[in-house]
Amino acid sequence: MDESPILTEVPNIARSLARRTARDVIAEKLTILIATNMLRPGDGLPGERELANVLHVSRETVRGAIHTLAAQGIIEVSHGSRSRVGKVDLSHITVTIASPNAIDGYDLESVHAARLHIELKVVGDAAERIDDATLVKLEALLEAQRLSGDDAMRFLICDREFHIAIYRACGNPLLAAFVTDLYTYMMNYRRSAMSRPGAIEASYSDHVSIIEALARHDRDAAVAAFQHHLTRIYETTGVLLASGNPA
Numbered sequence: 001m002d003e004s005p006i007l008t009e010v011p012n013i014a015r016s017l018a019r020r021t022a023r024d025v026i027a028e029k030l031t032i033l034i035a036t037n038m039l040r041p042g043d044g045l046p047g048e049r050e051l052a053n054v055l056h057v058s059r060e061t062v063r064g065a066i067h068t069l070a071a072q073g074i075i076e077v078s079h080g081s082r083s084r085v086g087k088v089d090l091s092h093i094t095v096t097i098a099s100p101n102a103i104d105g106y107d108l109e110s111v112h113a114a115r116l117h118i119e120l121k122v123v124g125d126a127a128e129r130i131d132d133a134t135l136v137k138l139e140a141l142l143e144a145q146r147l148s149g150d151d152a153m154r155f156l157i158c159d160r161e162f163h164i165a166i167y168r169a170c171g172n173p174l175l176a177a178f179v180t181d182l183y184t185y186m187m188n189y190r191r192s193a194m195s196r197p198g199a200i201e202a203s204y205s206d207h208v209s210i211i212e213a214l215a216r217h218d219r220d221a222a223v224a225a226f227q228h229h230l231t232r233i234y235e236t237t238g239v240l241l242a243s244g245n246p247a
Contacts, residue, residue, distance in 0.1 A: 022058075036187040048062045053144060056140075108234065111185045120230075123166060144158045202232060213225050
């Protein structure tokens with residue numbers, strides 16, 4: 001009997017994945033930040049050193065990713081000034097399973113209910129399975145958040161990496177993908193919410209409680225801390241949605 005065509009293609013798929021470089025991964029991360037409105041057209045990017053610290057790669061990798069995106073017109077690079085997001089619409093891009101447009105098509109109540117139903121399960125599982133390497137990464141991201149000051153964009157870049165590291169620790173990549181998509185909901189409003197006085201400090205405090213519970217592998221405490229955090233996101237997003245003005 002002839003071999004299945006699918007099985008014979010597996011080694012080719014593996015080789016294709018192996019060719020994906022760190023620069024490609026970081027370029028994809030930056031693209032997603034733009035697609036979800038965490039970075040907007042005209043925004044100046046954080047410096048290479050700062051991005052490298054948050055994304056846990058070298059400055060050379062960040063520089064290569066920026067040059068890749070510049071060649072596509074997604075980022076504008078100017079000598080003597082900060083690189084900036086180009087005037088591009090990337091809302092059609094799939095973040096993990098769905099595009100931001102698809103997620104933003106749902107109402108706030110539905111998304112919040114879904115996050116409570118799925119995300120708390122994911123976080124509880126993460127509390128039981130999380131390893132020391134992920135905890136070290138979360139501590140480093142927490143420090144980066146502390147140093148972001150009152151810059152909502154910089155805080156949210158760290159925040160995304162923080163959340164995704166926890167999601168992936170649950171051990172179920174499909175569930176992690178689902179909640180990553182939910183995380184992107186109304187990011188333009190979230191960025192505005194984080195610009196309000198006291199918002200960054202409150203989220204930072206939430207993150208401290210979350211890490212403490214994760215480090216103890218305390219499922220109940222981690223779920224409670226995350227539920228408090230999700231409720232804060234729900235309430236602040238709701239206020240801005242009611243006003244109809246994300247800016």
